[in-house]
Amino acid sequence: MKTTISQVGKYTDQEVTIGAWIANKRSSGKIAFLQLRDGTGFIQGVVVKAEVSEEVFATAKSITQESSLFVTGVVRSDERAPSGYELTVTGIEVIHEAVDYPITPKEHGTEFLMDNRHLWLRSKRQHAVMKVRNELIRATYEFFNENGFVKVDPPILTGSSAEGTTNLFHTKYFDEDAYLSQSGQLYMEAAAMALGKVFSFGPTFRAEKSKTRRHLIEFWMIEPEMAFVDHEENLQVQEQYVSFMVQSVLKNCQLELKVLGRDTAKLEQVVGPFPRITYDDAIKFLQENGHEIEWGEDFGAPHETAIAQSFDKPVFITHYPAAIKAFYMKPDPNRADVVLCADMIAPEGYGEIIGGSQRIDDMELLQERFQEHNLSEETYKWYLDLRRYGSVPHSGFGLGLERTVAWVCGLDHVRETIPFPRLLNRLYP
């Protein structure tokens, strides 16, 4: 019976054949232990010299790390095994011998691992991270489909910028100048006027010369947009979504969280509602706790970490000064110098995972903003049309997938959260 490691539980005490690679192995004169992986999971294959042919035992002793093989054996229940099963090997057919596989089972430096990211992905730890990433994506689609949102795909090649013109990736579109998308938001606003509640999920690009553990050059963002939804309702959708994702990972990725050594008690706290603190109160809190910061300044990572330390779940920081936020954000009707926005700050020092706001829905005010931000009305004529023809209050947000993966997995750096990270000075592999 041919099967996969994730399915062996269906064949307890039966002989199966699995296509696999050797992740690691150890042996003595009488027994060999093969750590097998096949992409769906990991299982130990036990080769007992007295129970197999000389050829099979000789192969088990000599086979090298990351060689590929078909392994046949009897599935045994074993509560000591992480997967709950072990394989008593009866046959081995080598497919391809891997000679001098570079990532040997010892500590390796970060740059070495990054240069070998195409192989490092095979490790148990990276496998666990990619499975959690997958679950966050799966839960995203479940949450938004269950809540009446329509998936809409904004363009990657675009002629406009949503998040300022200082970190655009320029490219040519035949004879025209174009940019790689920083955010699909503006297009999602157009989609929301057509479909009510929409969400996107795709790559976005920021030519930021930031070499930090939170910044990627190419990262994936989920960008919901909702017509007839105001600032507070926007926050409620965000906390429901993030809570749903985290609880889905707790439900479906216990094995992976164990591999990562993640303290799941901290994730169990992540249920709505989330606390809210205004920018004003956050500034007061920071000043009272020794931080040199003045009203009007943006928060850096240390500030976000200090604020989040007062909470055991994500916290919204709301109502930032208009002057340090994007042109499209709607001013607070009661205070023109702050806007109806919020950043969601993850606990445990993981920082901002969501940026969102209610959008300006007034034509004249948006035109004023274009003037203030030196944005060409011609380029954004289509965006202004959304305020010209049946404008409505609307809100949305962008969740950074990789920063969310880092937080949920408890990882120090976003480089482990994406299959092939694009960082400052890293375009290989």
Ligand SMILES: NC(=O)C[C@H]([NH3+])C(=O)NS(=O)(=O)OC[C@H]1O[C@@H](n2cnc3c(N)ncnc32)[C@H](O)[C@@H]1O
């Ligand atoms: N539809 C919207 O309202 C989204 C809005 N236009 C937007 O792009 N907001 S954001 O710039 O805060 O980015 C949103 C999130 O995108 C993530 N982000 C933002 N920049 C990065 C970089 N460089 N690397 C990794 N992740 C990043 C981070 O979690 C931010 O909170």
Ligand SMILES: [Mg+2]
């Ligand atoms: Mg932001």
